[in-house]
Amino acid sequence: MKFFVDTANLNEIREAVELGVLDGVTTNPSLMAKEGIRGLNNVMAHYRQICEIVDGDVSAEVIATDFREMIREGEELAELHENIVVKIPMIRDGVKAIRYFSDKGIKTNCTLVFSAGQALLAAKAGATYVSPFVGRLDDIGADGLQLIEQIVQIYSNYGYETQVLAASVRHVPHLIQCAEIGADVVTCPLSVITGLLNHPLTDKGLATFLADHKKVNA
Numbered sequence: 608m609k610f611f612v613d614t615a616n617l618n619e620i621r622e623a624v625e626l627g628v629l630d631g632v633t634t635n636p637s638l639m640a641k642e643g644i645r646g647l648n649n650v651m652a653h654y655r656q657i658c659e660i661v662d663g664d665v666s667a668e669v670i671a672t673d674f675r676e677m678i679r680e681g682e683e684l685a686e687l688h689e690n691i692v693v694k695i696p697m698i699r700d701g702v703k704a705i706r707y708f709s710d711k712g713i714k715t716n717c718t719l720v721f722s723a724g725q726a727l728l729a730a731k732a733g734a735t736y737v738s739p740f741v742g743r744l745d746d747i748g749a750d751g752l753q754l755i756e757q758i759v760q761i762y763s764n765y766g767y768e769t770q771v772l773a774a775s776v777r778h779v780p781h782l783i784q785c786a787e788i789g790a791d792v793v794t795c796p797l798s799v800i801t802g803l804l805n806h807p808l809t810d811k812g813l814a815t816f817l818a819d820h821k822k823v824n825a
């Protein structure tokens with residue numbers, strides 16, 4: 608299972624790399640805005656910096672919603688660095704753009720996916736990744752993990768190579784259940800990944816080991 612961090616924060620990305628378990632990064636326009644990155648040149652420079660920090664796929668999202676502009680933006684993003692994955696929203700022109708990039712051998716991540724039908728379309732268009740949003744479905748009283756399960760099943764039925772990238776993963780149980788279901792990738796804040804470290808019996812056991820060592824080595 609691949610771990611991506613869902614952030615545009617360079618320090619968080621560096622920290623994730625140092626942990627030694629990071630496979631990639633996803634960003635979106637909201638995450639870029641949160642870091643105060645504005646203006647095309649700054650946005651491009653920021654993506655380049657992310658690509659220099661992480662050895663893995665880096666999703667960079669197009670802003671355009673019409674086919675021609677998506678292609679123009681996506682090609683510009685893809686030229687930045689070999690690790691760039693062009694992130695494209697699940698809309699009609701987005702599906703066409705995914706097909707276009709797929710035919711050109713440029714990786715894509717189909718984002719804002721909230722149904723199995725949308726995921727099927729993304730796979731048919733040749734997306735490298737499909738991003739169903741687990742937490743946002745939970746937010747409206749639906750079952751985000753059930754959607755992950757459905758998509759994994761459908762892709763396995765037909766051998767689609769599109770990787771299921773569970774997004775909007777908000778806490779440790781989300782991540783663990785995605786792993787149980789067989790999602791190919793999860794993207795989440797670093798705190799969710801480091802949350803996997805925690806167990807009170809580990810802390811208690813370590814404290815005992817260190818105390819016992821100290822007793823005889825004092």
Ligand code: G3P
Nearest residue numbers: 613633635742743774775
């Ligand atoms: O990758 C999509 C993700 O950023 C959405 O997460 O927590 O804003 O729903 P969230």
